[in-house]
Amino acid sequence: MTRNLLIINLLFLILAITTSCVEDKVYTGASTIESVSISPTTPQSTEPVTIKAKITDLKLVTSVKLFYKSQGTATYTSIDMISLSSEQYMYAANIPAYPKDVMVQFYIEVVNSDNITSTYPKNASSSPSNYTVGASQAIKVVVNEVFANGDKTVENPDWMEIYNDSEIPVDISGYAIYDSGIKKDANPKRIIAEGVIIPAKGFLVLKTDVDSNETILFGLSTDADAVYLENKEGIVVSQISWDATILGGTDLKSGKSYGSKPDGSTNYVIFTTPTKGTSNNNAN
Numbered sequence: 001m002t003r004n005l006l007i008i009n010l011l012f013l014i015l016a017i018t019t020s021c022v023e024d025k026v027y028t029g030a031s032t033i034e035s036v037s038i039s040p041t042t043p044q045s046t047e048p049v050t051i052k053a054k055i056t057d058l059k060l061v062t063s064v065k066l067f068y069k070s071q072g073t074a075t076y077t078s079i080d081m082i083s084l085s086s087e088q089y090m091y092a093a094n095i096p097a098y099p100k101d102v103m104v105q106f107y108i109e110v111v112n113s114d115n116i117t118s119t120y121p122k123n124a125s126s127s128p129s130n131y132t133v134g135a136s137q138a139i140k141v142v143v144n145e146v147f148a149n150g151d152k153t154v155e156n157p158d159w160m161e162i163y164n165d166s167e168i169p170v171d172i173s174g175y176a177i178y179d180s181g182i183k184k185d186a187n188p189k190r191i192i193a194e195g196v197i198i199p200a201k202g203f204l205v206l207k208t209d210v211d212s213n214e215t216i217l218f219g220l221s222t223d224a225d226a227v228y229l230e231n232k233e234g235i236v237v238s239q240i241s242w243d244a245t246i247l248g249g250t251d252l253k254s255g256k257s258y259g260s261k262p263d264g265s266t267n268y269v270i271f272t273t274p275t276k277g278t279s280n281n282n283a284n
Contacts, residue, residue, distance in 0.1 A: 030118035031057040031110040035090075036129070044136040045100040045167060052092045053081070053108055053120065060113040066093040071103040071130070081108065098133045100167045105130045135167035141175075141198065142238040143227050145259030147274050148220035148252045150208075157207040158220040160227050161276065164198035165264035171197045176234075177206060179218055180226040180241070189230070190218075205277045222252040240268065 035054040043049045051066055064083075067076035081091040098104055107124035111117050121127055144163035150156045160177065164170050173196050176189035190206075198204045208218050220227070226241035242258050244251070247270060252258055257274035261267055262281045275283045 028114050028116070029058075030116045031055055031061055031112050033108055033110060033118060033120040036108065036120055038131055042134055043097075043131065044138075045133050046097055046136045046138055048097050049095045049104070049131065050092055051081070051095060051106060051108070052084075052090055054089050055091055055110055056089050057110075057112045061110060062113055063109075063111040064091045065109045066095070066106060067109060067124075067128075068095045068104060068106040070098060071105055076105075100133055100135050103130050103132045135200070137168060138166060139168075139170050140165040140237075140264065141170055141172060141229065142260065142264050143177075143229050143240045144203070144263055145257050145271070145275065145280060146220060146225075146227055146240060146242075146252075147257040147276065148222045148225060149255055149257075150219070159208060159276065160206050160220075161259065162198065162204045162206065162229065163260075163263050164200060164202050164204075167200050169197050169199050169202075171195075172204075173197075174232040176228075176230040178228055178230075179208070179220055180228075182218055183226075183228060187218075203277050203279075242268075 033053055033055055035052075037052050039050045039052070040047060053064075055061060055064060064081040065078050066081050067078045069076045079093050081093040084090045084092055095104060095106060105128040107128040108120040109117060109124070110119070121129055141162055141164050143160060145161040147159045150158040162172070162177075172192050173194045175192045177192065178187075178189040181187070182189060192206070196204070208220055224243035226239060228236050229238045231237050240259070242252070246268075247258070250270070252270070255272075255274070257271045257276075258268060259271065259275075259280050261269045261271075261283065263279055271280065271283045273284060
């Protein structure tokens with residue numbers, strides 16, 4: 001009986017020794033990237049985009065980066081994705097705003113403590129994720145150019161050019177436009193007729209002098225004056241003014257005009273060749 005007990009104890013000892021000699025299998029593998037989202041889902045040209053992703057790993061995650069570029073650009077820009085304390089395992093980073101109709105390509109790259117790299121999408125180098133930027137709904141219409149050297153006739157009037165610096169068409173029906181004389185004397189402002197729509201990035205030329213469709217008459221001074229554009233609520237949304245100091249001691253005679261360069265900007269210059277109804281960007 002004692003001999004049998006000895007044999008049993010010996011077997012348990014051998015089993016214990018054998019078990020202790022088996023090395024635990026340690027997991028090695030790539031991080032998991034899931035629940036990737038973009039916000040807003042349909043970004044406009046004025047909006048940055050937030051990329052979020054859930055990243056898990058049995059080991060330590062050492063690097064989480066977002067790579068992005070516009071389609072056709074050779075190289076990606078990379079930024080660190082930040083762990084969100086408010087959402088476990090979630091990381092986020094922002095892609096800056098891009099212009100309308102640009103396709104933005106992006107992918108996520110994660111490296112763990114085993115120096116194993118994983119990406120989203122899996123074939124990121126050849127098939128990155130992407131989104132296309134839509135038109136901003138923001139409205140911006142400006143007085144873009146003025147011409148004060150007309151002879152105050154229907155055939156050769158002074159004029160003002162309105163530029164729609166928006167990415168959508170803008171209906172300016174009911175807007176008011178006037179000069180400093182009308183403002184000073186509180187005379188009736190010119191109200192733009194119903195149905196006047198300026199296309200996105202388009203131009204509208206308004207004559208200051210009366211014709212068969214207009215009810216008020218005013219002209220612009222070549223020495224000093226201003227033009228104001230009001231929306232329907234009576235808020236001045238754009239204005240342009242000039243005097244001898246602004247014009248550098250000269251005036252707007254000899255067929256010169258005055259306006260923004262580039263279009264829609266607050267950089268104003270004198271044009272020796274007016275660009276009535278067209279872009280000022282390449283004007284002199």
